[in-house]
Amino acid sequence: MAVASRKEDGMKGKAAKKQTSGGKGPVKKEGGAPSASTVSSLLLHSIIQGFSIPAFVIGTDHKVLFWNSALEKLSNIPAGEIVGTNQQWRAFYAEERPCMADLILNGITERIPKWYAGKYRKSDLLEEAYEATDFFPDLGEDGRWLRFTAAAVRDDGGRLVGALETLEDITEQKVAEINQREIEQRLFYVIEGSPIPTFVVGLDHKVIYWNRALERLSKIPAIEMIGTNGHWRAFYAQERPCMADLLVNETPEIIQEWYRGVAKSKLLDETYEAEGFFPDLGESGRWLRFIAVPIRSSQRVLMGAIETLEDITERKRIEQVVIENEQRLRSVIQGFSIPAFVIGKDHKVLYWNRALEQLSKIPASEVVGTNRHWRAFYAQERPCMADLLVDSALAKVPKWYSGKYRKSDLIEESYEATDFFPALGKSGRWLRFTAAAIRDSHGELVGAVETLEDITEQKTAEDSLKKAARVKK
Known part of the structure; x- marks a missing residue:
């Protein structure tokens, strides 16, 4: 009986090992039919393997149960090296430290800020799930940006049986965002440092930039203007459109109704120039020469308009x-x-x-x-x-x-x-x-x-x- 018992235990161990490592074939009960747990395990394995998003699952002992093909490609670590171990950290970090799935599994979510300070938030869709975005310098040749989500896995009885972590490679998106921010920052410095009064409005007619030169000319600080559509206040006693607003509305044909003597620029397309006297500027009014031009993306999509204003009072x-x-x-x-x-x-x-x-x-x-x-x-x-x-x-x-x-x-x-x-x-x-x-x-x-x-x-x-x-x- 003892021998039989040991053989039975050995068979169970082998079946468990096959199941844990991905299982080449189902473990059958006596009579050749696979057990319910084996069917569930194989089904879960097939689902996770079919994910186009890199993912892994760990058990309550923090050992990897599943490591799908997408994650193999992302990490360049085959499942055979990771499944059954607690070395999932190797894919993401140079030194051993917990992944987010480990923290959720331990029920110590209060320690998440220690490891992901300023990078995480609680999921709006799932209970016991957290999302984060971070840069992983040890992934790939130049590092990768990942958006990852970790969620607790519970059985039908509500018992915690593991944790699932999915990882989305958002490197291209983040690089584009960083480049865009750098471009915007450079644009900000160019506009801010320009001696010519300048403002920029978006498609919603709200001010995006209001440079120092315009602050001095209008006596209105940028903090009062940015994020509002009150830029008209700097030039007129009553609300009315500035030339930049008419370009954002894509109605250049009515510019003449608001600005007599307006002319299309001889140098730039979609650019309009005009001169006018603004009695509400300064103590006795100012003469301004103003130029407005639409801002378009590389795909020619309208994004806003920029207007520059040159004080020509002395010239006049x-x-x-x-x-x-x-x-x-x-x-x-x-x-x-x-x-x-x-x-x-x-x-x-x-x-x-x-x-x-x-x-x-x-x-x-x-x-x-x-x-x-x-x-x-x-x-x-x-x-x-x-x-x-x-x-x-x-x-x-x-x-x-x-x-x-x-x-x-x-x-x-x-x-x-x-x-x-x-x-x-x-x-x-x-x-x-x-x-x-x-x-x-x-x-x-x-x-x-x-x-x-x-x-x-x-x-x-x-x-x-x-x-x-x-x-x-």
Whole structure:
């Protein structure tokens, strides 16, 4: 009986060993039929082996019962080396330490934070189950990111019989996430460090970035703006869309309704530019030039929009001063009783006053913007004295005005001359004309002015006196 008993025990041990290691064939009861426990074990084994997700199961003694094919590939450790041992840690760690399944099996879940601090959470779907994400440097050549879940395994009677742990390789996803975060961080530093006020909105119109330059311009800190759709507050007294909002809505066709004078960028597609005065910015309002462009993914999917704002208040002020100065200059020149014209560096007429219109019988509208001012004085095209000064061709003055000119005693870079112009009037006119160079505040030559005094009567009187003197002699 003792021998029979030992043989029976030996047979049970062999059957158990076959079952634990995956079992090449079912263990049969007397009569050849497999036992219920063997069928269940083989069914569980087949299910776990069929998982596309790496998985292993340990018993209450922490020894591995199942180690599926997917985990063999992931860990490069065959099941034959692990099943029946408590060395499952070898697949994931350089030194022996508990896996999450071990902690659940021991019922010491309070120790999970010690091993997985900041990396785990309780499962929302299963009782007695925990999930975690971690990087395993000893997996593969460069390490792998795994999302793993461990759950207690209980029998029909509710008794704890083991633990199951599944492991999902999420390396590609995590690398993409890390790369995305790095790109976003670099973008943040670029935007944050830009001296140009800038903000970015997402598809929900909520602010993602609000840089320091815009904080200073708007007097609104980023902490008040990020995560809200209140960016309009920086520019308008009442809620209305910014240009970035219209691009997020994919309605560029209505931009003109909100921003007069808007123009499509000549450099970038889907980019719009505009200028405007914002009375609610600063103490007395600010002029801004703003550019908005949609943000798209590499697959051209719309993700948001970025808007940059350049404070051009000083430029506008200078432009206004220039306009006012030009208006004053025009008024002064137009008010001259002496005929005068002004040309630019390109020899085109900028001003042609009323007195010169009367003298030349040529209206300003026919001459301004052209280089045909010579028509008023000569039958064929040739330079006027103002043209020679614009070209800094003073050496050529004698060629065109030999014996008729002299350098001004009053003004630098100015010449005077007297000549008869047979094409002027019915029988020609005598003119005394003065040309002077015009320079800007930096000393750069920008044009020349020429004034013309009709001295025909004076010349006629002088000629009469000369004739009378000759007759008297």
